[in-house]
Amino acid sequence: MNYSFADRSLNVPSSGIGMMMRYAASYSDVLSLGQGTPLFPTPQYIYDYVSEQARKDPAVGQYSTANLENQLLELIAKDFEEIYGFKPQLSELALSVGGVGGLMATFLALLNPGDEIIYFDPSYPIHLSQLEIAQAKVVFVSLKEDEGWKLDFELLEKSIAPKTKAILLTNPNNPTGTVLSKQEVERLADIVLKNDLYLILDEAYQFLSYEEFYSPLMIEDLRKNTICIKSFSKEFAMTGWRIGYVYAPSEVLTKIAFSINTYLCISPATIAIHGAIAALSDPRGKEAMNGFYNEFLKSREVICNRMDKLNKLFSYSKPQGAYYLFPKIKGFEDLGAIDFCKKLVDEAKVITIPGDSSGPAGKRHIRMSFAAKSDLIEKAFDRIDEFASKYDLL
Ligand SMILES: Cc1ncc(COP(=O)(O)O)c(C=O)c1O
Structure with a gap:
C-alpha cells in the first residue's frame, strides 16, 4: 500500500512536550518542570458525586442528554455572571472535549484555508x-520580551491585512505568563472592532492571574466579535476528564457547536459532564480552586527566587498569570532550545520544554512549569545550579 495523506496532516508541528518526555524516559531519576498538569488531584468530592450518580443512574454510561448539558450550561452561565458581569443565554454556550476540543471546533467553523489569523508569539503551541490542520495562515506578531512580553500594538496594527479574519489571544498567556491590563484590553478591543475581526480568546488560566484580571468579555460591545474558550482542566484539576466550553454569540456558536463540534465528538463524556456539574454546583469547587491559586502563588515565589540567582544562565520576566516561566538561555550560543533542553536532561536530570514550539520568538527559550510542589522545584533548581556552576554561570 502506498500511503498518502491529506495536506492538512503533513506539517502539523509537535509541541515538544511529548518529545522531551520520551527523551527523558531512559533516565530513572529525572525531575520534571515540563508538564502543565496541576499538581493536585481532582477534588475528592467530585469523584464521590460522580460515583454516586453512576450507582443510581444507568444513563451515566450513555450519550448525554440535552437536559444534562443544559444543567451544566446554566451553571457556566452563572459563573460567567460572577466573573465577567453578564449572563450568557444558553444558546451562546456549548460544551466541548476540553478547551482543545472547543478551540479546534472554533477554528474549523470560522477559518477557511488561507484565512489569516494573528497569533501573539510566543503562545500556546x-x-x-490546530491552525495547521485548519489550513489557516498564521501571522506571528511578536510580544515585546524586554517589556515582560507585552503586546506590541504598532506591530499588531501593521500585521492586519484584508485576509485577516481573527486575532487569537491567550490570556493569561502560556508560556509567558503575560496578563493584559485593562488599558491594553481596551486598546485591543478598539483594533478588533475597527477592523471587524473575530477575537478568539483562550482563557484556560483566567482563574490564575496574580494581577487584577480584565477580560475582553467585560466590554459589552466586543462580545459580538468574541469567542471565548474555557476549561475545567486547570481550574478544578480535571485535565483527564476532558471537558471545556465555548462562549460565542448565538449565530457563531451554532456553527461551532452544531456544524462542527457535534461531528467531532457528539458531546463530551456524560460522566465528565456530571463531574463538571459537581465542580460548579458545590462551594467546595471554588474553595479548591482558591486553594490551588494560593499554592501556585507560593510556587511562583519559590521558582522566581531561584531564577533570580541564575542570571548568568537565564534572563526572564516574572509571570503575572498561569504557572510557567519562559526564560531566555544565556550562553550556549551554539545550542538551539531543543539541544539545550536535552543537555539539561542529560547533565542536570531536569525536564524543561523547548520554547521554539511556541513560535519563532521562543527560539533560545525554555518553558518551566511551576505547577509542582515547592520541594520538587527547590530540588530541580539545586541540580540546575550545579549545572550552571559547571559552566561557570552561577
Ligand atoms: C492556553 C491553554 N489553552 C488550552 C489548554 C487545554 O486545556 P484542555 O485540557 O481543557 O484541553 C491548555 C492546556 O495546557 C492551555 O495551556
Whole structure:
C-alpha cells in the first residue's frame, strides 16, 4: 500500500512536550518542570458525586442528554455572571472535549484555508498545530520580551491585512505568563472592532492571574466579535476528564457547536459532564480552586527566587498569570532550545520544554512549569545550579 495523506496532516508541528518526555524516559531519576498538569488531584468530592450518580443512574454510561448539558450550561452561565458581569443565554454556550476540543471546533467553523489569523508569539503551541490542520495562515506578531512580553500594538496594527479574519489571544498567556491590563484590553478591543475581526480568546488560566484580571468579555460591545474558550482542566484539576466550553454569540456558536463540534465528538463524556456539574454546583469547587491559586502563588515565589540567582544562565520576566516561566538561555550560543533542553536532561536530570514550539520568538527559550510542589522545584533548581556552576554561570 502506498500511503498518502491529506495536506492538512503533513506539517502539523509537535509541541515538544511529548518529545522531551520520551527523551527523558531512559533516565530513572529525572525531575520534571515540563508538564502543565496541576499538581493536585481532582477534588475528592467530585469523584464521590460522580460515583454516586453512576450507582443510581444507568444513563451515566450513555450519550448525554440535552437536559444534562443544559444543567451544566446554566451553571457556566452563572459563573460567567460572577466573573465577567453578564449572563450568557444558553444558546451562546456549548460544551466541548476540553478547551482543545472547543478551540479546534472554533477554528474549523470560522477559518477557511488561507484565512489569516494573528497569533501573539510566543503562545500556546497546540494552537499552531490546530491552525495547521485548519489550513489557516498564521501571522506571528511578536510580544515585546524586554517589556515582560507585552503586546506590541504598532506591530499588531501593521500585521492586519484584508485576509485577516481573527486575532487569537491567550490570556493569561502560556508560556509567558503575560496578563493584559485593562488599558491594553481596551486598546485591543478598539483594533478588533475597527477592523471587524473575530477575537478568539483562550482563557484556560483566567482563574490564575496574580494581577487584577480584565477580560475582553467585560466590554459589552466586543462580545459580538468574541469567542471565548474555557476549561475545567486547570481550574478544578480535571485535565483527564476532558471537558471545556465555548462562549460565542448565538449565530457563531451554532456553527461551532452544531456544524462542527457535534461531528467531532457528539458531546463530551456524560460522566465528565456530571463531574463538571459537581465542580460548579458545590462551594467546595471554588474553595479548591482558591486553594490551588494560593499554592501556585507560593510556587511562583519559590521558582522566581531561584531564577533570580541564575542570571548568568537565564534572563526572564516574572509571570503575572498561569504557572510557567519562559526564560531566555544565556550562553550556549551554539545550542538551539531543543539541544539545550536535552543537555539539561542529560547533565542536570531536569525536564524543561523547548520554547521554539511556541513560535519563532521562543527560539533560545525554555518553558518551566511551576505547577509542582515547592520541594520538587527547590530540588530541580539545586541540580540546575550545579549545572550552571559547571559552566561557570552561577
Ligand atoms: C492556553 C491553554 N489553552 C488550552 C489548554 C487545554 O486545556 P484542555 O485540557 O481543557 O484541553 C491548555 C492546556 O495546557 C492551555 O495551556
